Amino acid sequence: MREHDLLRGRTDYVGRTRAAPGSDLYASAAQLNELTIIDTPLSPPQQFYTALQRAFVQGEFVKLGLRAYDGTNRDLKTIDIKPVIVKREPRLSFTWHYKTRDVIRNHALDDAVTELEGLVGSEFRLAQLATTSGDWTLDFQGKTPRLKQSAPATTAPVSMSHDRQKDRALPAAGRVWMRELGIADKGGEVLPTAQDKFRQINRYVEVLAPLLKAIPEERLSKVCDMGAGKGYLTFAVADYLANTLKSDASVVGVEMRPELVTLCNGVAAQSQLSHLSFAQGTIDAFDCAGTSVLIALHACDTATDDAIAKGISAEAELIVVAPCCHKQIRREMETANARSPFDYLTRHGIFIERQAEMVTDGIRALVLEYFGYETKVFEFISDKHTPKNVMIVASRTKRARDPRILEEIAAAKATFGIRRHYLETATHLA
Numbered sequence: 444m445r446e447h448d449l450l451r452g453r454t455d456y457v458g459r460t461r462a463a464p465g466s467d468l469y470a471s472a473a474q475l476n477e478l479t480i481i482d483t484p485l486s487p488p489q490q491f492y493t494a495l496q497r498a499f500v501q502g503e504f505v506k507l508g509l510r511a512y513d514g515t516n517r518d519l520k521t522i523d524i525k526p527v528i529v530k531r532e533p534r535l536s537f538t539w540h541y542k543t544r545d546v547i548r549n550h551a552l553d554d555a556v557t558e559l560e561g562l563v564g565s566e567f568r569l570a571q572l573a574t575t576s577g578d579w580t581l582d583f584q585g586k587t588p589r590l591k592q593s594a595p596a597t598t599a600p601v602s603m604s605h606d607r608q609k610d611r612a613l614p615a616a617g618r619v620w621m622r623e624l625g626i627a628d629k630g631g632e633v634l635p636t637a638q639d640k641f642r643q644i645n646r647y648v649e650v651l652a653p654l655l656k657a658i659p660e661e662r663l664s665k666v667c668d669m670g671a672g673k674g675y676l677t678f679a680v681a682d683y684l685a686n687t688l689k690s691d692a693s694v695v696g697v698e699m700r701p702e703l704v705t706l707c708n709g710v711a712a713q714s715q716l717s718h719l720s721f722a723q724g725t726i727d728a729f730d731c732a733g734t735s736v737l738i739a740l741h742a743c744d745t746a747t748d749d750a751i752a753k754g755i756s757a758e759a760e761l762i763v764v765a766p767c768c769h770k771q772i773r774r775e776m777e778t779a780n781a782r783s784p785f786d787y788l789t790r791h792g793i794f795i796e797r798q799a800e801m802v803t804d805g806i807r808a809l810v811l812e813y814f815g816y817e818t819k820v821f822e823f824i825s826d827k828h829t830p831k832n833v834m835i836v837a838s839r840t841k842r843a844r845d846p847r848i849l850e851e852i853a854a855a856k857a858t859f860g861i862r863r864h865y866l867e868t869a870t871h872l873a
């Protein structure tokens with residue numbers, strides 16, 4: 444018999460439905476508050492589960508990690524468990540980390556413990572529980588299970604309200620597109636797997652809102668979102684324009700992958716966002732005439748430059764880009780013949796990556812300024828949620844082109860040994 448099978452009997456002391464009511468050891472979840480951990484007669488696993496349940500009930504649960512996988516699934520690595528609120532109920536959210544994907548499942552406390560009983564001691568040899576009152580490690584790597592307790596690494600209570608929809612510009616409830624794009628469930632609750640995306644959508648709308656409001660109504664007629672992908676942010680801007688600003692502006696998402704265009708047009712129809720459409724094609728070939736707002740979020744490498752060039756040639760009022768990778772300039776910097784005072788930085792992979800990012804986006808901002816745009820470059824969301832978090836916002840002014848900016852661009856290129864920035868080609872500057 445395996446260790447965790449032996450442990451089945453331990454459920455008596457925590458008041459689970461299998462326990463015999465009336466038994467001296469029977470306790471309801473509420474009574475767990477009064478339980479104290481004693482060295483006998485509980486086995487190490489029993490003490491561990493008692494600590495776990497008490498922490499959950501008392502709101503002291505921080506996290507639980509299952510480590511040292513010893514099972515038969517070659518792809519399964521670890522499991523991380525955290526407390527969450529789902530439909531106003533406290534739950535334990537299990538993230539199963541496989542080699543190439545994560546799977547999340549939420550459980551009520553009792554089910555969570557049943558699940559853990561089946562895992563800890565047989566498939567995972569180590570369970571590490573962090574609570575605000577103490578940390579616990581249950582170790583099955585030796586002949587017998589051992590329990591170690593230590594002072595808490597964190598004493599800050601964990602916020603379980605991972606879904607503060609009421610404060611959001613675009614709450615999930617009632618939004619067909621959020622449901623259809625896999626952000627929310629049928630009840631309008633944000634799915635645990637879509638929390639970051641949901642936060643990103645709302646942050647993006649928060650950033651965009653004052654910029655859109657600053658455009659005079661008669662000049663806000665067409666928004667182009669270049670490299671729309673699955674359309675999350677295209678839907679967000681279309682929804683915000685139609686339902687919050689009550690604007691008639693049309694929104695078009697341009698995407699080269701036909702299957703995404705078909706999907707998004709279907710969801711737009713279902714969502715009754717009649718001013719929103721998606722067009723299949725490449726950014727450089729798209730006719731942007733009449734565009735008032737040009738957006739490109741995480742369009743790959745030079746696709747961002749194609750998008751900026753389209754916005755400039757359409758004389759868009761607003762150009763908003765969140766660049767993605769910066770390969771073109773990185774390649775230029777790597778193959779530069781000229782010696783640069785920054786060689787000591789660019790000889791390290793991670794530094795050249797960061798440097799290429801700053802140089803690429805710095806020159807993009809200069810080119811936009813040359814064409815009369817006022818630019819701001821900032822982090823629009825914490826890098827906890829995405830490393831692609833730099834945003835360039837350019838607002839059109841009536842300023843005349845200033846040749847000194849071209850000199851600045853030339854000097855920047857010379858410093859880093861760059862022969863050509865793709866945006867210069869796309870805007871016919873070089």
Ligand SMILES: C[S@@+](CC[C@H](N)C(=O)[O-])C[C@H]1O[C@@H](n2cnc3c(N)ncnc32)[C@H](O)[C@@H]1O
Binds near residue numbers: 673
């Ligand atoms: C990383 S995704 C970003 C999607 C979306 N903008 C977002 O932020 O969620 C980039 C998308 O741009 C599309 N894309 C890249 N280069 C493109 C181009 N030159 N023309 C049209 N679409 C392009 C890709 O197919 C992909 O769907």
